[in-house]
Amino acid sequence: MGFDRNERIGILGAGAAGLSLALRLADSGFRSVTVLERESEPGGKCRTFRAEGGNWELGAVMGTTDYRDTLDLMRRVGLDPWRSYAPDRTPEDAFVGRGFWPCEKLFPGWIGIGELPEGILEILRYHILAPRYRAAFGPNHLGTPGELADSFQAWVDRHRMGVLAKAISIPYTTFGYGYYDESPAAYVLKFFEPGIVRALALQFKFFKWREGVQTLWERLAESLDVRYSLDVREIRRGGTVAVSGRERSSGEPFRFEFDRLVLACPLDDSLGFLDATTEERELYTKIRHKDYRVYLKRARGFRVPAGFAPARFDRSGIGRAMIWDDRVPGSGIHTFYVLGDGKQSDAEIEAGLDEDIRTLGGEPGETVSRVRWKYYPHVTCEDYRAGWYDRFEALQGRIRTYACGEIASFSTVERVIRYSRDLSRRFFE
Numbered sequence: 001m002g003f004d005r006n007e008r009i010g011i012l013g014a015g016a017a018g019l020s021l022a023l024r025l026a027d028s029g030f031r032s033v034t035v036l037e038r039e040s041e042p043g044g045k046c047r048t049f050r051a052e053g054g055n056w057e058l059g060a061v062m063g064t065t066d067y068r069d070t071l072d073l074m075r076r077v078g079l080d081p082w083r084s085y086a087p088d089r090t091p092e093d094a095f096v097g098r099g100f101w102p103c104e105k106l107f108p109g110w111i112g113i114g115e116l117p118e119g120i121l122e123i124l125r126y127h128i129l130a131p132r133y134r135a136a137f138g139p140n141h142l143g144t145p146g147e148l149a150d151s152f153q154a155w156v157d158r159h160r161m162g163v164l165a166k167a168i169s170i171p172y173t174t175f176g177y178g179y180y181d182e183s184p185a186a187y188v189l190k191f192f193e194p195g196i197v198r199a200l201a202l203q204f205k206f207f208k209w210r211e212g213v214q215t216l217w218e219r220l221a222e223s224l225d226v227r228y229s230l231d232v233r234e235i236r237r238g239g240t241v242a243v244s245g246r247e248r249s250s251g252e253p254f255r256f257e258f259d260r261l262v263l264a265c266p267l268d269d270s271l272g273f274l275d276a277t278t279e280e281r282e283l284y285t286k287i288r289h290k291d292y293r294v295y296l297k298r299a300r301g302f303r304v305p306a307g308f309a310p311a312r313f314d315r316s317g318i319g320r321a322m323i324w325d326d327r328v329p330g331s332g333i334h335t336f337y338v339l340g341d342g343k344q345s346d347a348e349i350e351a352g353l354d355e356d357i358r359t360l361g362g363e364p365g366e367t368v369s370r371v372r373w374k375y376y377p378h379v380t381c382e383d384y385r386a387g388w389y390d391r392f393e394a395l396q397g398r399i400r401t402y403a404c405g406e407i408a409s410f411s412t413v414e415r416v417i418r419y420s421r422d423l424s425r426r427f428f429e
Contacts, residue, residue, distance in 0.1 A: 005029045010243060010258035012036050014226050015044020016413050017405040018264030019217055020073065021420035022224050028429050034256065035226040036243065038265075041214070042221040042228075046413060048212030049296060049369045054328035055212035056335055058294045058371045060413050061175070061325075065205045066195030067414040069421060077219035081207030084327070095304055099311040100360060102304050103325075110310055111167055119163040123197060126164060130194050136186050137193045139409060139422035141389035148186035149385035155185035167200055168192050173313045174323040174337055176292035176375045177411070184384040190410040208327075213413070230254060235261070235274045237399045245273075263403040264420070266377065277399070283391055286383050287407055291340035292375035293349065298332050298365030299357045305334060307360075319344045320352050333368055346370055377407040397427055 009030055011018045014037035025033045045059035063070050063081070071081070095102070101110050111119070135143035147155065156165045165180065172191065177183065199205035209215065233245040241261040246253050263270055267284045270276075276284070305326035312322045321336045336353050354364040379388045396402050402423060409419040 006031055007259040008032045008034070008257065009260050009262070010034055010036065010241060010256060011262045011264050012232065012243070012270070013044065013264035013405065014039075014042040014217070014221060014228070015264065015405070016046055016217065016416045017044075017408075017420050018262070019220050019224065019226075020069075020417040021262060021264060021404060021424060022226075023073070023220055024421050024424040025428060026224065028424065030428070033225060034258070035221075035224060036230050036232060036256070037226060037228050038231060038248070040229050040248075041218070042226060043214040043217040045373060045375075045411075046213045046217055047371065048209075048214035050212065051368065052331065052333075054331055054333075056296055056327050056333065056369070057209075057213060058296075058369065059373070060213045062206050062208050063413065064196055064199040065207070066193070066199065069417040070414045073220060073417065074216060077216060079209065079211065079216055079219070082210035083204070083206070084208055084210075095307075095360060098359065099309055100304055100356075101308050101310060103306045103308065106170070106308075110308075111163070115163050115166075119167065122161050122164040125159065126161065126197060127194055129159065133189055136189045139415075139418040140393065141186060141409070142393055144186050144389070146385070148189060149184050149381055151181050151381055152183050152185040152188040153180040155188075156180065164197070168197070169310075169313055170308060170323065173339075174308060176290050176337070176339060176373070178290050178339070178376065179315065182381070183378070184381050186384065187378055187410055190415060191412060233273050235270075237261070237275055237401060241400050259400065261401050262423075263401065264405050266374065267403060267405070267407060268377070279391065279395065283388065283395070286379050286388060287377050288379065289377055290375045291342040292373045293338045293340050293346075293370065294373070295336045295338065295346075295350065295353060295370045296333055296368040297336060297350070297353060297357070298368060299334055299362040300332060300365065302326075302334060302357060302360060302362035304360045305329070319349050321356055332365070340372075346372070376411045377405075378411075379407075396423070402427060 009025055009032065011022050014035045018035050019042060022033050022035050047058040049056045049058050096105065133145060136148055156162060172188065229248040231245045231248050232243055236242045241258045242255065244255040268287045271281060271284055306324065308323040309321065312320050318339055318341050321338055324334055324336045326334050338349055350367055357364040404420045404423050406416055409415040
């Protein structure tokens with residue numbers, strides 16, 4: 001289905017989904033593409049904190065060389081993959097006995113040498129199984145095998161993938177995606193497609209963003225029509241799509257009129273201003289999230305500046321640091337990642353962080369920055385099995401409206417970009 005390139009396209013949200021789609025539409029010849037953003041800067045969950053000559057990631061942290069769409073956008077704006085220097089450290093083994101593992105002791109250590117043969121066999125079996133899941137590795141969820149609606153824990157037990165599951169629990173659980181027994185296997189496999197699994201064994205495949213991941217979106221936004229600090233309060237769809245609200249800084253009203261609208265924002269939040277149909281309302285209210293928090297804290301004498309706590313990978317770890325990092329060695333500022341329960345205050349969680357810092361031989365200082373993400377939009381195993389994604393895709397284009405973003409595929413930068421590009425290909429090109 002093609003459109004007149006003079007049509008007015010509105011995109012709600014200047015995160016990775018909205019900006020990558022806007023760029024693709026502009027590349028396809030659309031002359032009027034406007035992105036509306038609530039915040040005063042682009043990037044969404046690709047947020048970077050900058051201070052004292054350094055930068056720290058508050059959202060997306062790293063990619064792999066298999067992130068082909070992300071790397072394509074990086075090349076456009078002159079950003080190169082960066083592999084940060086990891087200095088040698090020899091922290092005391094006594095901390096391991098207390099449940100805190102330095103990142104250097106991931107393997108051999110938390111994953112033992114004795115588990116290596118079985119782990120290699122499981123990776124091989126996974127690659128043999130991979131053709132069965134080809135649809136799951138695609139940009140959307142259409143055609144995903146029915147067994148992937150079961151929890152990932154059920155999939156692990158069915159295929160005897162215990163060591164692989166243990167290895168990927170660090171990036172999965174500690175990066176805010178929750179627990180294997182509640183996540184449809186389809187989501188986990190979207191994250192850990194074969195290329196990512198290989199990256200776990202070949203560490204050189206991982207990269208970070210030297211300038212901070214938000215720089216990518218700031219540079220891309222410069223060439224696009226992005227309007228910031230807009231509080232959308234009403235969307236009315238008829239012959240055209242009318243979007244109105246107030247500017248957050250001045251309080252002045254605004255109104256845009258579009259021929260097509262793309263929701264690249266949290267869909268459940270859009271119910272507060274969208275003239276939603278019964279189907280949209282029923283689908284969007286089924287979306288679930290995780291309470292994921294990131295804290296930048298100063299610490300002096302911190303003996304394990306980059307590490308993880310495997311004992312907290314289950315629900316007993318709610319509200320406590322699961323993994324932490326020192327992106328800028330020598331700065332004294334450390335990044336702590338925490339899964340919350342939606343009820344704990346920042347003060348309660350930071351008290352636990354201070355306790356951990358003291359346990360690890362340090363003296364806690366001030367909190368430099370914090371962010372609380374409404375993270376990882378997803379649906380339950382039951383709703384996935386009941387065809388949530390078939391219904392979601394059937395809505396694309398109805399009432400001049402489309403949707404993209406994390407819920408459409410999975411909550412990684414690469415997955416979000418792939419879906420936006422696929423949406424453009426299917427419906428606009």
